[in-house]
Amino acid sequence: MSRSESDSITDKVPISIEAFLQDVEKKAYRIALFSVREHAEALDLLQDAMVKLVTKYADKKPNEWKPLFYRILQNRITDWHRQQKVKSFIGFFTNSDGEDTTEDYSHAAPHYDELPDQSMETSQQQQAVMDVLKTLPAKQQQCFLLRSWEGMSVAETALAMGCSEGSVKTHFFRAVTKLRALLEEQHDVKI
Amino acid sequence: MSKFKSDDIESVVVERVNRHLDAEVDSLSSSVAKDISQARMNALRQARTEKESSWTFTNWLPSWQVSTPVAVAVMVAILVSYESEDQIPAIPSTMFTENIPAEDLDMLEDYEFAAWLAEQDIEVTS
Known part of the structure; x- marks a missing residue:
């Protein structure tokens, strides 16, 4: 792992809960967007998770905020997926006129400011990496993002995911292996 | 590897x-x-x-x-209101005053006296 355990949030304790939320909001939004693929839904989940953290856990130690926040966010994402399943199940019976119920994710991608100096190759590589990340199973994707991108320790990731440290290590190893293989095979990115 | x-x-x-x-x-x-x-x-x-x-x-x-x-x-309230099931129930006093008539007691005394007399007669004759 390129980021050591010491880079974890435990060494960069935020001053206040507002500062903490400001620090994690963009990454948390992106992680939520990976799962729900809708800008508005991702924002709702982010806001719900923030409300719960501030209401219930603001008095906890600042170094516990990050795993707790991501635990709440992941629970919200899981609930959202359950609701979607129920909706699609009900929709299966109610839309008997053959109407196409496939969700349109064309607007799901986040919007970016145009960067004139951003080369076409870099942009394509970035898109390739995002596409590969999306193909990972949910647990592996979640584990990789929390562990490597958010720089959380194994213990913190385990707390955030609600699983054992052994499972975190397994998910992370499989995610890295799959990412490497996919990047090399599908996108000709040499590692 | x-x-x-x-x-x-x-x-x-x-x-x-x-x-x-x-x-x-x-x-x-x-x-x-x-x-x-x-x-x-x-x-x-x-x-x-x-x-x-x-x-x-x-x-x-x-x-x-x-x-x-x-x-x-709560504990005090429980202790104060607690009644043991092992307590011996008191004999109702009305049992002595109402259920047993006075003439029955006199008759019992007569029987006891008759029995005593019979015992005395047996002792004398023997």
Whole structure:
């Protein structure tokens, strides 16, 4: 792992809960967007998770905020997926006129400011990496993002995911292996 | 594959993906960034409102200061109102005064006297 355990949030304790939320909001939004693929839904989940953290856990130690926040966010994402399943199940019976119920994710991608100096190759590589990340199973994707991108320790990731440290290590190893293989095979990115 | 090489590959993959993820987040449009910070401010406002509305008198005191007197009061109430099932029930006094007639007691005394006389006669004759 390129980021050591010491880079974890435990060494960069935020001053206040507002500062903490400001620090994690963009990454948390992106992680939520990976799962729900809708800008508005991702924002709702982010806001719900923030409300719960501030209401219930603001008095906890600042170094516990990050795993707790991501635990709440992941629970919200899981609930959202359950609701979607129920909706699609009900929709299966109610839309008997053959109407196409496939969700349109064309607007799901986040919007970016145009960067004139951003080369076409870099942009394509970035898109390739995002596409590969999306193909990972949910647990592996979640584990990789929390562990490597958010720089959380194994213990913190385990707390955030609600699983054992052994499972975190397994998910992370499989995610890295799959990412490497996919990047090399599908996108000709040499590692 | 050696451990060193495996760790090397892992760091390269992680570094590469992180770089792209960071770049993606940095290039989020200003409208999306504004929406995100608005969501944070809404969350803080909502949390503050929820905290204020859930205020009660007991929030003033530590929980043990409330729960200990309540627990003691409950225990005293139980001990005072407790009645043992092993207690011997008192014999109702009406049983002696109402159910046994006075002439029956006189008759019993007569029987006892007759029995005593018969015993005396037996002793004398023997």
